[in-house]
Amino acid sequence: METLFGIAVDGVAYGMILFIISVGLSVTLGLMRVVNLAHGAFAMVGGYVASYAAQTFGLPYAGALVVAVLLTVLATLPLETLLYRRIYGHANELSQVLLTIGLTFVIVASVNYLFGPSLKRIPLPELLQGTVALGPKSIPTHRAFVIVAGAVTLLGLWWLLERTDFGIRLRAAVDDPAMAAALGIRTERLYMATFALGTGLAALGGVLGAELLPLEPYYAIRYIVLFLAVVAVGGAGSVFGSAAAALALGVTDTAGKYLIPNFGEFFFYAALILILFRWPQGFFKGKTA
Amino acid sequence: MSATMTDAAPTNHSAARLASPRRDLSWTAAPLVGLLGLAAFWVFPEDLGLMTRIAAAALYVLSLDLVLGYCGIATLGQAAMFGTGAYAAGIAAVHLVNDPLILLVIGGVAGGAIALATGALILHARGLTLLMLTIAVTQIVQEVANKARDWTGGSDGLSGVDPAPVFGLFRFDMVGRTSYLFALAVLVVGMLVARRIVRSPFGLACRGVKEDPVRVAALGGSPRAYLVTMYAVAGMFAGVAGALTAVSSGIVGLDSVSFSWSAEALVMLVLGGTGRLYGAVIGTVAFMAAHHILAATDPFHWMAFIGLFLMGVVLFLPGGIAAGLERLRDRLTGTKSGSAPGGRA
Amino acid sequence: MTILLEVQGLSKNFGGLQVSSDITMSLKAGDRCALIGPNGAGKTTFVNLVTGALAPTAGVIRLDGRDVTRLSAADRVRRGLIRSFQVARLFASMTVREHMELAILQRDRRTFRLFASVGRTRGLAAEVAEGLSLMGLEAVAETTVGSLAYGQQRLLEIALALVMRPKVLILDEPAAGVPHSESQRILDAIDRLPKDLAVLMIEHDMDLVARFASTIVVLAQGKLLCSGTTREVLADPRVREVYLGSRAHAH
Known part of the structure; x- marks a missing residue:
C-alpha cells in the first residue's frame, strides 16, 4: 500500500513535469510541423538561468522562476526568426532533426563553458521543503507543488486555447493552415507567439523539474527522447493528449523503477512501440485542443 | 543565396546531376577509397587504430545511406542493426567460431534479421512516429544487451573476441596492420556491392518509392515491400559493419547500440552528402578525424564545432560535402548545370 | 465479346454527402468509351473508386470476371487495370x-x-x-x-x-495541357492500341470524344444520367440540357 502510494505521488509529479515540458513541444509540432530536438535544451537553459539567478544574485525561488522563463523566451526568439522559420513544414523532417541536433550540441557546449560540467541546483524555499499531510498520508511538499503547478498549467492552457482570441487563431491554424491564411490570420506572428509559448513552457518545466530531472550539461540530450515519446503518444498539438500521455508514461516509468527495477526502460519502450504501432497518429489524437 | 539553397530539395538536385549526360564516374569511388586507404596506411602508421574504426564506421554510415539516401526513410535507429551485428559476431567469437569472415557473415545475418523483423513492424509509419519507433527499437535492443549480462557482459562490455588469421594466413597483429587492411578491404567490397544494388532494378524501384510511393503503387508495385526489403539489406550492411568493429577491436560495448551512435551516423551521412554512397565515406572520414583532433582537448569543444557545422550544412550546403565538391568541380571545369548557385529559380 | 470491366451499383458517401450513387456500367473488349459530365459530376471520384484509390461504400467492381472490389490499387494494376493521371504525376x-x-x-x-x-x-x-x-x-x-x-x-x-x-486503360483527360500538335500523337497512339483492350477516357473536348469514342457514359451529380452509342447519347436531350447546357453556361 505504502509503495503504491509512493508510486502514485512520484509518478504523477514526474508526469506533470513531463507534461509541462512536452506540451510546449507538442504545440509547436502541431502548428509549425517542426520536430524540435532542441526543446530539451531550452528546458535546460531555463533551469540553468534560474539556478544562476538564485545562487549568484540570491533571487527568491519565485523570482528566479519568472526571470528564467522570460530570459529563455527572449534568448530563443531570435532563433525562431533566424533558424526555425526556414525549416517549418512537413517535408523538412530531416533538416529539422539535423538543425535542431546541431543547435542542441551548441547549447550543451555553451552551457558547459559558462557553468561548468557539475550538477546545478535551484535551492528550494523553506515553504517547499518538508511534507504536507494529506489525510492519513503525508507527501513531500515539493511533489505536491509540482502536481499543483502541472494542473494549473493544464487549466491555463485550456483557458488560453479555448477562451482567448489567440487560442482560436492557433487552433484554426493547426486544423487547416491554408484556410487560416485565407481568413487573414497572420501566421508569421502566430508562429512567433506559439514558439515563445513553447519555449516558455520548456523553461518553466526545466525550473520546476530540477529536482526530478537534475540539471547538468547533458540534460538536453538525455531527456529529449522522453519528451518526444510523450508527444508521439499524445498526438501532436493536443494539450489533453500530452497531459494524459505524460501522466501515463510518468506513472509507468516510476512503477517500473519501483517494482521491476531491472527492466524499467524495457517496458517503457515496449509500451511505446505497442501504442505507436496501434495508433500511429498518437493514442489521444482526435480532438485538437 | 542561402535562401534559394534551402528551398531546393537536395535530392532532386543530386539526381539531376547524375542524370546529366556527363560521363558517369561513380564507379571510380570504391577503387579510389581503396587506393587512398592504402596510401594512408603508409602515411599514418601511428593511427591505424583510428583508421580501422573509421573504415568500419564508413560501412555503417553507408548502410544508412541505402535507407535514407535511396529510400527516403528518416531513421534514428540504425545503431540497432550495427549493435546487433556486433554482439552476434562477438558472442559467436567467444563461444563458437573465430574465423573473421564467418563472423562477418554472422553479423550481417543478425543485422539483416533484426532489420527485417522490426522494419516489417514499423515502416508503415511516417515522420515523427517513425523516428520515435526507430529510437524505441534501439533502446529496447540496448536494454536487452544490458540485461543479458551472461552473454554480452552488460555495461562492462563484451571482451575476449580473438579472431583467427584472415584466410588462415594473416594474423591480427598488435599494431593493427591486419585489422586495418581487413577493414579497408571489407569497406571497398561493401561499396561495390552497394553500388550494384542501387543500380539494380530494385534500386530503381526504391528511388521511385522515395519520390512518390503512390505513383509506384499505380505502376503495380508495393511501396512497403521495397522499403522493408531495403531496410533489411541495409541492416545486413550495418550488421557486417558492427561485426567488423567487433573483430578488429576485440570488444563490443553498449554504446554500439545507442541513440547517440544512431544520431552520429545521420550526422556523418549528411555531412558527406546523401544518395551518393561515397558521400558516406567522405562524411565519416571528416567527422571522425575532426572528432579525434578536437575531442582530444575537450569533448565540449567538439560538440560546439560539430553543432555549428551541422547547422551550417543544413542552411548553406544541403547536399553535404560531396555536393560542395561537385559544385566546385563544375565551376572549375565550366560544366553548366542547374545546380550552379543562382541558376535555380 | 468478353466483358473486361463491370461496375454494379457503385456508391460512395463522404460523411453525409453522396458523391457517387448506384453507378452501373460495363466495358467489353474493344470498347472505346468516353466518360463525360459537367464539372463536379463525380467523374474523378468514379475513376478513383474503380482504380482502388478510394474504397466504395457499396457496389461491386469486376475485372475480367473477377471481383476486385476489395483489392488494393497495386493489385488491380497487376491485373491489368491501368490509369493515367490527369495531372502528370511523375518522379x-x-x-x-x-x-x-x-x-x-x-x-x-x-x-x-x-x-x-x-x-x-x-x-x-x-x-x-x-x-x-x-x-x-x-x-x-x-x-x-x-x-x-x-x-x-x-x-x-x-x-x-x-x-x-493494360487490359482496361483509363485515361483521365489525356490531351489536357498538351499542345495541339502533340495531342494528335496521343490519339494516334490510342488508335494503334490492340483492339482487344477496353479504353475509358474522361474528356471535355467534344471533338476528341466524337473522334475517339464508340460509346459514351454520362455522369451528372454522381449518378449515371445515360449511356449508349456516341450518336444516341449526343442526340439525347437530357445530355444537351445537363452537360452541354451547363458547359455553354460555364464558358
Whole structure:
C-alpha cells in the first residue's frame, strides 16, 4: 500500500513535469510541423538561468522562476526568426532533426563553458521543503507543488486555447493552415507567439523539474527522447493528449523503477512501440485542443 | 543565396546531376577509397587504430545511406542493426567460431534479421512516429544487451573476441596492420556491392518509392515491400559493419547500440552528402578525424564545432560535402548545370 | 465479346454527402468509351473508386470476371487495370528513360532483382526505345522529368500507361495541357492500341470524344444520367440540357 502510494505521488509529479515540458513541444509540432530536438535544451537553459539567478544574485525561488522563463523566451526568439522559420513544414523532417541536433550540441557546449560540467541546483524555499499531510498520508511538499503547478498549467492552457482570441487563431491554424491564411490570420506572428509559448513552457518545466530531472550539461540530450515519446503518444498539438500521455508514461516509468527495477526502460519502450504501432497518429489524437 | 539553397530539395538536385549526360564516374569511388586507404596506411602508421574504426564506421554510415539516401526513410535507429551485428559476431567469437569472415557473415545475418523483423513492424509509419519507433527499437535492443549480462557482459562490455588469421594466413597483429587492411578491404567490397544494388532494378524501384510511393503503387508495385526489403539489406550492411568493429577491436560495448551512435551516423551521412554512397565515406572520414583532433582537448569543444557545422550544412550546403565538391568541380571545369548557385529559380 | 470491366451499383458517401450513387456500367473488349459530365459530376471520384484509390461504400467492381472490389490499387494494376493521371504525376528527379524502365520492370515483376543491372536487362532498352518513339520522346530520354515541358510530361504519362500492357486503360483527360500538335500523337497512339483492350477516357473536348469514342457514359451529380452509342447519347436531350447546357453556361 505504502509503495503504491509512493508510486502514485512520484509518478504523477514526474508526469506533470513531463507534461509541462512536452506540451510546449507538442504545440509547436502541431502548428509549425517542426520536430524540435532542441526543446530539451531550452528546458535546460531555463533551469540553468534560474539556478544562476538564485545562487549568484540570491533571487527568491519565485523570482528566479519568472526571470528564467522570460530570459529563455527572449534568448530563443531570435532563433525562431533566424533558424526555425526556414525549416517549418512537413517535408523538412530531416533538416529539422539535423538543425535542431546541431543547435542542441551548441547549447550543451555553451552551457558547459559558462557553468561548468557539475550538477546545478535551484535551492528550494523553506515553504517547499518538508511534507504536507494529506489525510492519513503525508507527501513531500515539493511533489505536491509540482502536481499543483502541472494542473494549473493544464487549466491555463485550456483557458488560453479555448477562451482567448489567440487560442482560436492557433487552433484554426493547426486544423487547416491554408484556410487560416485565407481568413487573414497572420501566421508569421502566430508562429512567433506559439514558439515563445513553447519555449516558455520548456523553461518553466526545466525550473520546476530540477529536482526530478537534475540539471547538468547533458540534460538536453538525455531527456529529449522522453519528451518526444510523450508527444508521439499524445498526438501532436493536443494539450489533453500530452497531459494524459505524460501522466501515463510518468506513472509507468516510476512503477517500473519501483517494482521491476531491472527492466524499467524495457517496458517503457515496449509500451511505446505497442501504442505507436496501434495508433500511429498518437493514442489521444482526435480532438485538437 | 542561402535562401534559394534551402528551398531546393537536395535530392532532386543530386539526381539531376547524375542524370546529366556527363560521363558517369561513380564507379571510380570504391577503387579510389581503396587506393587512398592504402596510401594512408603508409602515411599514418601511428593511427591505424583510428583508421580501422573509421573504415568500419564508413560501412555503417553507408548502410544508412541505402535507407535514407535511396529510400527516403528518416531513421534514428540504425545503431540497432550495427549493435546487433556486433554482439552476434562477438558472442559467436567467444563461444563458437573465430574465423573473421564467418563472423562477418554472422553479423550481417543478425543485422539483416533484426532489420527485417522490426522494419516489417514499423515502416508503415511516417515522420515523427517513425523516428520515435526507430529510437524505441534501439533502446529496447540496448536494454536487452544490458540485461543479458551472461552473454554480452552488460555495461562492462563484451571482451575476449580473438579472431583467427584472415584466410588462415594473416594474423591480427598488435599494431593493427591486419585489422586495418581487413577493414579497408571489407569497406571497398561493401561499396561495390552497394553500388550494384542501387543500380539494380530494385534500386530503381526504391528511388521511385522515395519520390512518390503512390505513383509506384499505380505502376503495380508495393511501396512497403521495397522499403522493408531495403531496410533489411541495409541492416545486413550495418550488421557486417558492427561485426567488423567487433573483430578488429576485440570488444563490443553498449554504446554500439545507442541513440547517440544512431544520431552520429545521420550526422556523418549528411555531412558527406546523401544518395551518393561515397558521400558516406567522405562524411565519416571528416567527422571522425575532426572528432579525434578536437575531442582530444575537450569533448565540449567538439560538440560546439560539430553543432555549428551541422547547422551550417543544413542552411548553406544541403547536399553535404560531396555536393560542395561537385559544385566546385563544375565551376572549375565550366560544366553548366542547374545546380550552379543562382541558376535555380 | 468478353466483358473486361463491370461496375454494379457503385456508391460512395463522404460523411453525409453522396458523391457517387448506384453507378452501373460495363466495358467489353474493344470498347472505346468516353466518360463525360459537367464539372463536379463525380467523374474523378468514379475513376478513383474503380482504380482502388478510394474504397466504395457499396457496389461491386469486376475485372475480367473477377471481383476486385476489395483489392488494393497495386493489385488491380497487376491485373491489368491501368490509369493515367490527369495531372502528370511523375518522379521529378528521374529521367524519362528511368520511368520507362521502372514501368517495364515492374510489369514483368523483375524489381526484386537486387544484383542485376538495369542497363543490361535483356530486351529492356529496345522496349524503352519503342515506347518512347511512340510518343516522340526519344530526344528527351536522358532528361530529368522535373525539367521537362508539361506537354511532354503528359506524353510520358500516356507512354507509361501503354507500356504496362493494360487490359482496361483509363485515361483521365489525356490531351489536357498538351499542345495541339502533340495531342494528335496521343490519339494516334490510342488508335494503334490492340483492339482487344477496353479504353475509358474522361474528356471535355467534344471533338476528341466524337473522334475517339464508340460509346459514351454520362455522369451528372454522381449518378449515371445515360449511356449508349456516341450518336444516341449526343442526340439525347437530357445530355444537351445537363452537360452541354451547363458547359455553354460555364464558358
